[in-house]
Amino acid sequence: MTLRPALVNIKALDDSAVGRFWAEALGWSVAGEGSGATAAQPVGFDWLDPVGVCVDVVAVPEPKTTTKNRVHLDLATTSVAQQTELVTRLKALGAKPAHVGQGDVPWTVLADPEGNEFCVLEPREIYQDTGPIARVVVDCADPRAMARFWDEAMDWTLHEVTDDHAVWRSAKGVGPYLEFRRAPDVKSVPDRVHLDLVSDPDDDRAAEVARLGALGATDLDVGQGDVPWTCLVDPEGHEFCVLARS
Incomplete structure (x- = not known):
């Protein structure tokens, strides 16, 4: 088992503009601009051997909904x-300021130029060594069930x-945390943001995908056609991809 999160994939109408926003926001550099996928990544980041994650903004024709x-x-x-x-x-x-029912909290909720929500946290000791991204947060219905799947998956x-x-x-104790957090909302639209995973060089991607299927993941057809990655959903319907290394 060697799958590791490598990319936080964000869909956008204008990948270049949103990619540049995230690069500026995080103090990172821009890569791949003009190709339909713009990455915001720290200096020296290697998605084939990731320690943390970078942000990969991918162009799509559909705008974000209000969900x-x-x-x-x-x-x-x-x-x-x-x-x-x-x-x-x-x-x-x-x-822009965003309102997601947060009430009076010590963090600030914002949205990027295409409406993707994010938070700027107040200082917390646990996140002092993570870099600019403290954590990637995934809403879910049952954190214990997600722990059983994802702890085996990666x-x-x-x-x-x-x-x-x-x-x-x-496992190296660096970079952001990943949190599956209980939330009352249920999935009603395709995920605008998802994780992309990558395996070690010696692993067989097909075998890894089959292993994920045995854990409860299912194939996902989003019209991707013949592409060098596999789209899946976890047992609660969270979309994710297993990337090819070439």
């Missing part, structure tokens, strides 16, 4: 002053499982 995404990013800050400065800078880049280390959430981090 809240089931996957979003939480951004880390080191002080209240930095949180305030980051929110101001993100708004100048095109982010090689990140499971840190905590409760009725409210399940939390992983890279």
